[in-house]
Amino acid sequence: MALLVLGAVHLAAIGAGFLAPYAPTEQNRSLPYAPPTRLRFVDAEGRLHLRPFVYRLVEREGAGGVYDEDTSRPWPVRLFVRGASTDRVHLFGVEEPARVFLLGADGFGRDQLSRLLHGAQISLFAGLMAATLSLGMGWLLGTLAGFYGRWIDAALMRGAELFLALPWLYLLFAVRAVLPLSVSPGQAFLLLVLVIGLVDWARPARLFRGVVLSARERNYVLAARGFGASDLYLIRRHIAPQTIGLLLTQAALLVPQYILAEVTLSFLGLGVGEPVPSWGNMLAALQRYHVLSSYWWMWIPGLALVPVFLAYFALSEALRARAGPASP
Amino acid sequence: MNRKAPVKRALVAVAVVLRSAAAFAQTAPPADLLRTDHDVGRPGGRLVFALRSEPKTLNPVTAVDSASRDVIGRMTGDLVHIDRQTQRTGPALARSWGASPDGRHYTLELRRGLRFSDGHPMDADDVVFSFACYLDERNGSPQRDLLIVGGKPVAVRKLDDYRVAFELAQPYAAAERLFDSFAVLPRHLLEKAQQEGRLAQAWGLGTSPAEMAGLGPFRFKSYVPGDRLILERNPHYWKVDPAGRSLPYLDEVVFLLVPSEDAQVIRFKAGETDLISRLNAENFDVLAGEAAPRRYRLEDLGPGLEYTFLFFNLNDLADGKPAMSAKQAWFREIAFRQAVSAALDRAGMVRLVSRGRGTPLATHVTPGNRLWVNRAVLPPKRSLDRARDLLARAGFSLKDGALRSAAGAPVEFTIVTNAANAARVQLATIVQDDLRELGMKVQVVPLENRALLDRVFQSHDYEAAVMALASGDVDPNGEINVWLSSGPTHLWHLGQAQPATPWEKEIDEGMRRQLVTLDPQERKRLYDRVQELVAENLPLIPLISPNVLVGAKEGLGNFRPAVLDHYVLWNADELYWR
Numbered sequence: 061m062a063l064l065v066l067g068a069v070h071l072a073a074i075g076a077g078f079l080a081p082y083a084p085t086e087q088n089r090s091l092p093y094a095p096p097t098r099l100r101f102v103d104a105e106g107r108l109h110l111r112p113f114v115y116r117l118v119e120r121e122g123a124g125g126v127y128d129e130d131t132s133r134p135w136p137v138r139l140f141v142r143g144a145s146t147d148r149v150h151l152f153g154v155e156e157p158a159r160v161f162l163l164g165a166d167g168f169g170r171d172q173l174s175r176l177l178h179g180a181q182i183s184l185f186a187g188l189m190a191a192t193l194s195l196g197m198g199w200l201l202g203t204l205a206g207f208y209g210r211w212i213d214a215a216l217m218r219g220a221e222l223f224l225a226l227p228w229l230y231l232l233f234a235v236r237a238v239l240p241l242s243v244s245p246g247q248a249f250l251l252l253v254l255v256i257g258l259v260d261w262a263r264p265a266r267l268f269r270g271v272v273l274s275a276r277e278r279n280y281v282l283a284a285r286g287f288g289a290s291d292l293y294l295i296r297r298h299i300a301p302q303t304i305g306l307l308l309t310q311a312a313l314l315v316p317q318y319i320l321a322e323v324t325l326s327f328l329g330l331g332v333g334e335p336v337p338s339w340g341n342m343l344a345a346l347q348r349y350h351v352l353s354s355y356w357w358m359w360i361p362g363l364a365l366v367p368v369f370l371a372y373f374a375l376s377e378a379l380r381a382r383a384g385p386a387s388p
Numbered sequence: 389m390n391r392k393a394p395v396k397r398a399l400v401a402v403a404v405v406l407r408s409a410a411a412f413a414q415t416a417p418p419a420d421l422l423r424t425d426h427d428v429g430r431p432g433g434r435l436v437f438a439l440r441s442e443p444k445t446l447n448p449v450t451a452v453d454s455a456s457r458d459v460i461g462r463m464t465g466d467l468v469h470i471d472r473q474t475q476r477t478g479p480a481l482a483r484s485w486g487a488s489p490d491g492r493h494y495t496l497e498l499r500r501g502l503r504f505s506d507g508h509p510m511d512a513d514d515v516v517f518s519f520a521c522y523l524d525e526r527n528g529s530p531q532r533d534l535l536i537v538g539g540k541p542v543a544v545r546k547l548d549d550y551r552v553a554f555e556l557a558q559p560y561a562a563a564e565r566l567f568d569s570f571a572v573l574p575r576h577l578l579e580k581a582q583q584e585g586r587l588a589q590a591w592g593l594g595t596s597p598a599e600m601a602g603l604g605p606f607r608f609k610s611y612v613p614g615d616r617l618i619l620e621r622n623p624h625y626w627k628v629d630p631a632g633r634s635l636p637y638l639d640e641v642v643f644l645l646v647p648s649e650d651a652q653v654i655r656f657k658a659g660e661t662d663l664i665s666r667l668n669a670e671n672f673d674v675l676a677g678e679a680a681p682r683r684y685r686l687e688d689l690g691p692g693l694e695y696t697f698l699f700f701n702l703n704d705l706a707d708g709k710p711a712m713s714a715k716q717a718w719f720r721e722i723a724f725r726q727a728v729s730a731a732l733d734r735a736g737m738v739r740l741v742s743r744g745r746g747t748p749l750a751t752h753v754t755p756g757n758r759l760w761v762n763r764a765v766l767p768p769k770r771s772l773d774r775a776r777d778l779l780a781r782a783g784f785s786l787k788d789g790a791l792r793s794a795a796g797a798p799v800e801f802t803i804v805t806n807a808a809n810a811a812r813v814q815l816a817t818i819v820q821d822d823l824r825e826l827g828m829k830v831q832v833v834p835l836e837n838r839a840l841l842d843r844v845f846q847s848h849d850y851e852a853a854v855m856a857l858a859s860g861d862v863d864p865n866g867e868i869n870v871w872l873s874s875g876p877t878h879l880w881h882l883g884q885a886q887p888a889t890p891w892e893k894e895i896d897e898g899m900r901r902q903l904v905t906l907d908p909q910e911r912k913r914l915y916d917r918v919q920e921l922v923a924e925n926l927p928l929i930p931l932i933s934p935n936v937l938v939g940a941k942e943g944l945g946n947f948r949p950a951v952l953d954h955y956v957l958w959n960a961d962e963l964y965w966r
């Protein structure tokens with residue numbers, strides 16, 4: 061179940077270009093903070109339409125930010141339309157000049173749904189990639205430390221403690237200040253992944269070290285060693301399989317944590333910059349009181365985090381149950 | 389002396405109550421009070437105002453930050469004052485003044501019988517002492533430059549106890565405006581510090597109220613660090629209302645420290661503060677959208693003096709990297725800047741950033757400056773065709789949707805701006821989107837304000853920036869630091885020994901000539917020409933000017949907000965609770 065939800069969410073993110081009705085950076089300067097467009101079946105004269113339609117929104121004269129529906133003409137929602145600005149086929153859309161903003165628009169009149177889907181590419185995959193990186197490093201260093209012990213163990217674990225003690229938020233500020241001004245969104249994304257992943261390898265490394273430490277003292281490992289098995293063989297054949305369960309549970313736990321880390325960093329302006337959307341920089345608009353208090357649809361990226369997190373936690377719970385009560 | 393003072397004070401009070409100063413003319417000279425012209429109010433009450441940051445000092449000589457100046461402005465008086473509403477000068481501590489025909493000698497006649505807030509009398513010695521303090525280099529006063537005219541400091545001389553002469557090295561237009569906001573200091577309290585060279589350290593926030601005195605409507609009472617600063621009524625203030633009652637009406641002014649604008653709005657909405665100024669349009673709409681029983685009223689005063697603008701780095705970079713030099717070659721082309729300007733959707737900026745409460749700008753002079761704006765210069769209408777045409781003629785070409793320079797390099801640059809200011813970041817994002825349509829690839833980099841200023845003023849390590857400036861006064865002289873090519877705020881190209889371009893030379897000449905021209909019409913003509921030059925050459929590309937938006941609690945009398953600083957507290961002496 062959890063896997064299904066996660067699969068669907070990630071597929072939606074990958075297919076954002078097709079699923080989203082507009083380009084995430086397309087501004088509509090006459091429609092700042094337009095509320096979610098209502099899909100209708102019954103028009104102003106009471107006639108029933110089989111195909112859902114929308115009314116065009118028009119800003120009320122003299123009252124900034126208040127919109128009225130122009131009911132003089134319905135604009136039917138069509139499937140598989142070619143976008144005006146992007147020249148690619150979108151799942152659905154309406155003819156210009158009407159707009160369909162299912163989740164409302166932000167302060168530049170950009171479609172929140174399109175931004176949410178495109179933002180998911182960054183937020184969800186930053187979490188996945190950072191988790192891969194930090195678990196990879198954690199697994200490698202933790203296994204080395206646990207397997208070889210002695211000075212390797214001491215050096216790696218002291219190093220891990222050092223990383224745990226780092227005030228990473230300030231480290232990030234420092235890193236950002238040293239970097240050149242112009243960081244393209246792609247570079248910013250990689251940087252984000254690198255920073256989150258590299259800073260946080262220490263905790264998984266400690267866990268893996270513990271598991272490896274107990275595994276290498278097992279009788280069958282000692283026996284294999286007695287028969288002259290090489291270190292690499294031992295790790296591959298006997299030690300690594302012991303850590304798989306832990307690896308998966310950790311992954312399911314860390315991914316949402318790192319998604320949240322991306323959201324936090326972008327919220328603080330340290331992540332991917334405008335106009336490229338990420339859930340964090342979309343939520344950053346809520347730092348302003350009037351957005352917080354007046355436009356509920358600006359909260360949607362925050363709400364979207366909830367099912368994603370629940371799915372990941374359910375997944376980690378399921379993995380733990382499958383691995384049996386022994387695993388941490 | 390100390391024993392006599394209360395007697396004199398009592399006499400002044402009696403004179404005021406009886407409103408028959410003549411009867412006492414023989415016994416004690418009556419104080420020469422200024423009679424104001426506004427609604428007669430009721431005494432008593434306190435006014436609460438939120439400051440966005442903690443004041444750094446209460447010293448009028450050294451204060452730079454706006455929070456300090458907000459407080460000090462209520463505690464001090466100046467010789468000649470600019471009426472914030474009419475934008476014209478009027479008598480204050482000086483009852484009258486006269487200029488010699490050559491505009492180099494000014495004589496100010498002081499009001500007689502005035503007292504500092506501690507009861508000590510004020511006379512010409514205090515005025516001479518005050519200007520000596522502002523001019524003393526040891527004190528590092530930010531206002532010192534204003535007193536250097538024609539390269540020489542203004543000479544201040546006492547003629548008698550109530551007359552002071554000011555001599556200027558060259559004629560200086562509208563010199564009387566200079567006196568505004570030069571607070572007259574109490575010599576009896578500060579002379580020792582000045583002689584010992586410690587004046588810059590005097591009057592910090594820890595100073596005891598007994599060691600401070602001023603000529604403003606209020607005087608220092610107490611300060612709780614991080615929380616509030618309280619001023620109390622100055623019983624010796626030199627203004628009376630039309631009914632002859634001494635001002636101010638209010639007993640106390642409380643400055644609360646509320647660090648963010650949003651928090652200020654919430655406190656104002658909750659009725660915890662009585663006045664709010666410098667609101668942004670969004671919060672203004674939030675407040676205006678409140679349900680019917682509102683306990684405050686809001687006013688949109690129209691455009692203020694603040695102008696936001698985009699500018700490119702035109703500095704001579706000694707260690708310029710080749711990539712930056714190539715970019716600067718475009719930035720230096722007038723056609724490039726004109727194309728950028730033509731592509732900008734200023735109407736959209738007003739709509740999105742100021743929610744309609746703003747004005748597109750043609751030059752740095754906003755329509756809020758009614759006396760000086762050149763109405764013949766109109767903000768450019770958005771025209772992508774004109775922009776493309778200008779670029780094509782300057783050798784730029786469009787290839788696969790990307791604009792390329794004559795040398796074939798793609799046109800890409802970054803715009804830095806203040807991350808803490810959401811409106812600036814929004815403006816920069818709109819600029820980015822507008823220029824994308826010309827094929828320029830622009831990135832917006834919001835920076836912490838200190839880092840931004842360092843890059844612009846010190847290291848010159850940036851490509852373009854969106855910033856704002858606001859002059860304190862409507863007079864062109866307030867803008868001179870920006871427009872002289874050698875000026876310290878000549879942002880886009882700092883530290884020029886010689887004007888780098890012919891038009892900068894012409895602006896220099898225009899600004900210098902208007903400075904020494906005494907005929908107001910001729911000055912206006914000269915400043916109009918400067919505005920034309922700015923609109924044509926676009927050293928900074930003017931964007932929009934946000935309206936000045938303010939609010940006050942219901943029941944505050946004589947609330948007359950102005951587009952000049954301080955927008956709502958400038959007439960604190962007249963405010964009262966109904």
